[in-house]
Amino acid sequence: MISETAEKYLKQFALLLGMLSALAVIFDWYPYTMLISLPFCLIWIYCAWLHTEPQLKWINIIFALLYAYGIVRYYWF
Template sequence: MTLLSFAAYEQQLKWCTFALGLGSTISVVQGWQLAAMMLSLPFCLIWIYCGWLRNEAQLKFINMMFAALYVYGIARYLITTT
């Protein structure tokens, strides 16, 4: 399986990110911090992938930075609540 194997599903992936972004926004408004991070991480990962498809370096690197912050935030949340 290669990176471009899901290229045919790019539009469906973008709709999935729309749903993840909407869920993340609702989570932020409701004050559900962990849910917001858990929904935002796959959102960023899909956009990183779509950035690689279209060679959108800025979009790709911005989402890589956010993905790293979400991984840190999720790990910190899990460590501090246990």
Template sequence: MQASRGPGSLETWLATHEQTLKWIALLLGLGSTIAIVQDWQPWPMILGLPFCVIWIACGWLHGERQLKWINVVFTALYVYGIVRWTILSG
């Protein structure tokens, strides 16, 4: 049996779990900041990437274009940084 996936099911899920996602983003942001201060590379990028993805989803959910696009740019930078770190350290 296949689960039903009607239009808007992602939006419904995001709306239902928005507060939990924001708490997770807060913890990721704190972890990323601690990793920056402690110079624990590449953890700031690894923790910062899902932080940005959560805020993209929240920005998309509420139609906040600026919030969404700022985090899209940071997501691209984090992906670039993680790939670069992987190549240079490998």
């Protein structure tokens, strides 16, 4: 478990990553959209595990796997 203060900072950092990811989509900064979105999802997976929010957790796991696949595919091929 982490403190409420640490969780608050994690969520603020996730918000910043979410805004950067949206900008990356708007300005077509591929592959930065995936590189920025993956840590965003990982933070929310962790925060969902803290509070046992199963829907939020599984949605972010699916997106994290898709982003990870996209990143590997981008650098592998």
